[in-house]
Amino acid sequence: MNDLRNLPGDPLDSVAIRAQFPVLQREIKGHRMAFLDSAASSQKPQRVIDSMSRFYETINANVHRGVYEISEQSTTAVEQARRDIARFIGAADAAEVVFTKNATESLNLVAGSWGRANLGPGDAIVLSMLEHHANIVPWHMLAAEKGFEIRWIPLTDDAQLDLSSLDTLLDGAKLVGVTAASNVTGTLTPVRRIADAAHQAGAVVCVDACQFVPHSRCDVEELGADFLAFSGHKMCGPTGIGVLWGRRTLLEEMPPFLGGGSMIRDVRLDGFTANEIPHKFEAGTPPIAEIIGLGEAVAFLEELGMDNVLAHEQAMSAYAFRTLTERFGERLTIHGPAEPGQRAGVMSFALGDVHPHDVSQILDEHGVAVRAGHHCAKPLMKELGVGATARASWYLYNTPDDVDALADALDATAEFFL
Amino acid sequence: MAGLEDLYREIILDHYRSPRHRGQLDTPPAVKAEGFNPLCGDEVVVYLAVDDGVVTDVAIDGQGCSISQSSASMMSAAIKGRSVDEVRALVGSFKQMMSSHETELSGDDDDAPTETADSPDLGDLAALQGVVKFPVRIKCATLSWNTLVHALDEATA
Numbered sequence: 004m005n006d007l008r009n010l011p012g013d014p015l016d017s018v019a020i021r022a023q024f025p026v027l028q029r030e031i032k033g034h035r036m037a038f039l040d041s042a043a044s045s046q047k048p049q050r051v052i053d054s055m056s057r058f059y060e061t062i063n064a065n066v067h068r069g070v071y072e073i074s075e076q077s078t079t080a081v082e083q084a085r086r087d088i089a090r091f092i093g094a095a096d097a098a099e100v101v102f103t104k105n106a107t108e109s110l111n112l113v114a115g116s117w118g119r120a121n122l123g124p125g126d127a128i129v130l131s132m133l134e135h136h137a138n139i140v141p142w143h144m145l146a147a148e149k150g151f152e153i154r155w156i157p158l159t160d161d162a163q164l165d166l167s168s169l170d171t172l173l174d175g176a177k178l179v180g181v182t183a184a185s186n187v188t189g190t191l192t193p194v195r196r197i198a199d200a201a202h203q204a205g206a207v208v209c210v211d212a213c214q215f216v217p218h219s220r221c222d223v224e225e226l227g228a229d230f231l232a233f234s235g236h237k238m239c240g241p242t243g244i245g246v247l248w249g250r251r252t253l254l255e256e257m258p259p260f261l262g263g264g265s266m267i268r269d270v271r272l273d274g275f276t277a278n279e280i281p282h283k284f285e286a287g288t289p290p291i292a293e294i295i296g297l298g299e300a301v302a303f304l305e306e307l308g309m310d311n312v313l314a315h316e317q318a319m320s321a322y323a324f325r326t327l328t329e330r331f332g333e334r335l336t337i338h339g340p341a342e343p344g345q346r347a348g349v350m351s352f353a354l355g356d357v358h359p360h361d362v363s364q365i366l367d368e369h370g371v372a373v374r375a376g377h378h379c380a381k382p383l384m385k386e387l388g389v390g391a392t393a394r395a396s397w398y399l400y401n402t403p404d405d406v407d408a409l410a411d412a413l414d415a416t417a418e419f420f421l
Numbered sequence: 422m423a424g425l426e427d428l429y430r431e432i433i434l435d436h437y438r439s440p441r442h443r444g445q446l447d448t449p450p451a452v453k454a455e456g457f458n459p460l461c462g463d464e465v466v467v468y469l470a471v472d473d474g475v476v477t478d479v480a481i482d483g484q485g486c487s488i489s490q491s492s493a494s495m496m497s498a499a500i501k502g503r504s505v506d507e508v509r510a511l512v513g514s515f516k517q518m519m520s521s522h523e524t525e526l527s528g529d530d531d532d533a534p535t536e537t538a539d540s541p542d543l544g545d546l547a548a549l550q551g552v553v554k555f556p557v558r559i560k561c562a563t564l565s566w567n568t569l570v571h572a573l574d575e576a577t578a
Contacts (some may be wrong), residue, residue, distance in 0.1 A: 358485065358486035358487060358490075359461075359486070360461055360463075360485075360486035360487075360488070360558070360561065361429075361486050361487050361488075364425070364428065364555070364558070365425065368425055375461065376460060376461040376462055377461065377462035381462070384462065390462040390463070390464065390484050390485065391461055391462040391463075419425075419429070420487075
């Protein structure tokens with residue numbers, strides 16, 4: 004692997020970082036694996052895997068239950084992870100960090116609890132056309148039940164949010180749901196500007212930060228968010244753990260989402276009293292090992308520095324745009340903003356009229372893993388005028404060699420189909 | 422190991438580049454059925470004209486990958502002019518070919534049969550047998566056939 008190289012001036016030593024990820028050492032069909040699908044799920048460093056094994060080997064016990072030693076230790080580990088994650092996203096109060104299964108569940112929690120309590124006929128919410136289905140469908144489901152209106156922030160030609168009509172859209176709206184970074188184009192959105200306008204109009208702001216928290220420094224206060232949802236598995240953590248951060252004042256007023264153990268203070272024959280936040284929203288035994296794994300992932304990311312991670316990804320994007328444009332010219336279409344600084348490390352593209360499935364099939368023969376499909380963003384696909392795209396995404400362990408492998412495999416694809 | 426030449430046979434690429442019976446039919450008299458692959462966004466629309474128990478005309482619309490679109494094109498060529506019963510039997514043969522991967526995957530898939538006497542009625546469609554070596558793509562190949570079944574059901578309801 005010592006033939007790999009870093010980009011000149013890159014603040015991350017991605018060659019060394021890559022060596023810490025066991026899966027990336029695999030060969031695929033005789034090729035060094037070029038894993039370019041971290042936007043779907045990132046790989047995990049050895050230390051995250053070890054932290055979860057260590058939990059099971061040394062302190063496995065349910066949390067908030069026993070007074071015996073290992074139960075206290077597992078409870079302490081979970082609450083330490085909660086504080087670490089709060090600090091990582093700039094939240095002053097760890098009780099505002101609610102553990103969920105994934106960002107999808109986090110967004111369903113906002114719709115199913117806050118939305119159900121606050122939205123009714125005659126109300127309106129505003130969503131952007133960049134949203135992932137996870138920040139669309141829960142609102143559709145609730146709107147069908149409650150009869151409120153959903154308005155849409157349109158897009159510019161290069162798939163950025165068109166905010167020219169924002170004030171009109173916000174008139175009378177109670178909530179704005181917006182992604183901080185598109186999972187299709189990587190477009191970084193002006194969350195703060197939208198949040199300021201939303202707050203002016205009296206709306207709360209629910210940010211889908213799935214593609215943002217893994218890639219950029221995140222400060223919920225700077226963003227102006229009221230709710231922020233993200234998944235652990237896209238940021239070097241395990242699957243099965245997500246986070247909803249919410250403002251204490253909002254979370255305290257909201258009714259519980261799921262009922263069961265942990266979320267109650269008292270249960271009587273005629274009803275129940277809900278626990279305090281965050282436990283009010285954490286019914287049942289939580290994914291303890293996964294919470295600990297996510298805490299370890301956060302420590303790993305903090306050591307690297309999130310500004311460095313974003314700088315690395317944007318340098319990779321610049322390298323990829325340059326390499327692919329030089330190699331393929333007009334045959335290659337890159338969707339979304341042309342300026343790497345306006346993106347996280349996600350690039351959706353088309354090679355001539357070759358269908359993305361066929362592109363990714365041939366890339367797979369060369370050990371290059373990309374995603375093909377609609378990326379759970381069908382409204383955005385319609386705006387882009389395509390049924391599907393091929394998507395390459397890079398993360399802290401990708402090196403320019405991965406982009407070179409992509410370019411070579413695309414050459415083979417063009418030879419086959421064009 | 423399955424190679425790309427198993428998946429992308431020349432005849433498949435030919436149907437992809439020059440799809441047969443591409444277009445739409447007036448409904449009525451024809452019936453229309455739409456099929457979606459929710460995972461990848463592929464879409465196939467089947468128009469079917471059935472007269473006196475015979476598929477007298479067929480048209481295919483939609484968009485998708487080479488496998489889904491060539492499968493739809495080859496299907497359209499195979500069913501036009503055939504009786505509804507014959508078409509249903511063909512659907513059965515095709516789906517059986519596409520499901521054979523389950524037994525092959527548990528055995529030695531390097532020796533998977535391709536065009537054999539097991540599928541005598543399939544003709545050119547047997548070229549799609551290679552798809553079973555790429556399990557993720559089976560849904561691409563079967564999309565138009567599942568859509569055809571809906572159209573047949575509607576036409577004969």
